[in-house]
Amino acid sequence: MKICIYGAGAIGGYLGVQLARAGADVSLVARGAHLAAMKANGLKLLIGDQEHTVHPRCTDNPAELGAQDFVIICLKAHSITGVLEQMRPLLGPHTRIVTAVNGIPYWYFHKHGGDHQGSTLESIDPGGRQWRELGPERAIGCIVYPATEIEAPGVIRHVYGDRFPLGEPSGEITEDVQRLSDVFTKAGMQAPVLERIRDEIWLKLWGNVCFNPISALTHATLDVICSDPPTRALSKAIMLETQAIAETFGVKFRVDVERRIEGARKVGAHKTSMLQDLERSRPMEIDPLVTVVQEMGRLTGIPTPALDAMLALAAQRARIAGLYAGTVLPSPEAKVAVVT
Numbered sequence: 001m002k003i004c005i006y007g008a009g010a011i012g013g014y015l016g017v018q019l020a021r022a023g024a025d026v027s028l029v030a031r032g033a034h035l036a037a038m039k040a041n042g043l044k045l046l047i048g049d050q051e052h053t054v055h056p057r058c059t060d061n062p063a064e065l066g067a068q069d070f071v072i073i074c075l076k077a078h079s080i081t082g083v084l085e086q087m088r089p090l091l092g093p094h095t096r097i098v099t100a101v102n103g104i105p106y107w108y109f110h111k112h113g114g115d116h117q118g119s120t121l122e123s124i125d126p127g128g129r130q131w132r133e134l135g136p137e138r139a140i141g142c143i144v145y146p147a148t149e150i151e152a153p154g155v156i157r158h159v160y161g162d163r164f165p166l167g168e169p170s171g172e173i174t175e176d177v178q179r180l181s182d183v184f185t186k187a188g189m190q191a192p193v194l195e196r197i198r199d200e201i202w203l204k205l206w207g208n209v210c211f212n213p214i215s216a217l218t219h220a221t222l223d224v225i226c227s228d229p230p231t232r233a234l235s236k237a238i239m240l241e242t243q244a245i246a247e248t249f250g251v252k253f254r255v256d257v258e259r260r261i262e263g264a265r266k267v268g269a270h271k272t273s274m275l276q277d278l279e280r281s282r283p284m285e286i287d288p289l290v291t292v293v294q295e296m297g298r299l300t301g302i303p304t305p306a307l308d309a310m311l312a313l314a315a316q317r318a319r320i321a322g323l324y325a326g327t328v329l330p331s332p333e334a335k336v337a338v339v340t
Helices: 010-021 032-041 081-090 126-133 175-186 197-218 222-227 229-248 257-267 273-279 286-300 305-320
Strands: 002-006 025-029 043-047 050-054 057-059 068-073 091-099 139-142 147-152 155-160
Touching: 002 010, 002 081, 010 025, 010 043, 010 050, 010 147, 010 155, 032 057, 068 081, 081 091, 081 126, 091 175, 139 175, 139 197, 197 222, 197 229, 197 257, 197 273, 197 286, 197 305, 222 229, 222 257, 229 257, 229 286, 229 305, 273 305, 286 305
Parallel strands: 002 025, 002 068, 025 057, 043 155, 068 091, 091 139
Antiparallel strands: 043 050, 147 155
8 A cells, every 4th residue: 555645744744654664655745854854864753752763755756656545635735736736646546635634625515415516615725726636536534633743854743642533525434445544543543434524624623713813813822712711702602603604514513612612721731733833934724724614604604703803813913924825805794883
């Protein structure tokens, strides 16, 4: 089984080490100092007091690798469209693409049913290029729950978690998704195959849509956001708007909003990915985590005043930092009061 991890950063590197240790034929696509260090010294993973080093094929030129059985995309979602040309040599007639990304994936409306069957979402797939060039029929959904970080070039530190739920857009338990789950499990990770993968996508996004932008604006960690009454209330308001949108598309939430917030609080003094990106001057995931929910709200006609306000502020903060070039629409309900 040939597996290419496209974007061997913190999560991709963690997956690469674990899969290589389990005997999978793994290749890593990376760049810069991280790639140079992996080529020179291998890729090192630190888990607690254990240290594991592997020496998989590493490159910044996917054409060297040839067609794969699975391509696991571990890039930030907004980066995918920019690498579609480079990804093509990895795609054979039976290659499956595993979207291990935050937010709503490009294939979301593939085999979805209903009025939006086959639709694309401009905020996450501009012009529908991912849909056309990667193909929704190749996709396998994957939700990333572990927290990891690049401690130094070529060195990944595992912080917590090992769950990577998987699922076909159709809900079928196919041979492909079962094979992938089996190799993840052999590598010491939890990878249950879900019949309703979209429910799990929204469960994670439910927190990301509010905690990430609030943290980027306030620099507060999860425990603070979820403990301070005003920011907890704002989070809940955004989450309830998000829940109403998701349920319109048939999503079922297996926990209620208070339990989801409380779960985030218990994570402790954790900086969200959006705050980390802001602090490290990296492009921020505004569109895959927030704008896409607004876009789906517009599709359903559900108003999102709390989300719209938060999105406007977060996008402006990101633009001022030079980390976002997108366009955010004003709330259709917004009115200007004129005092005379």
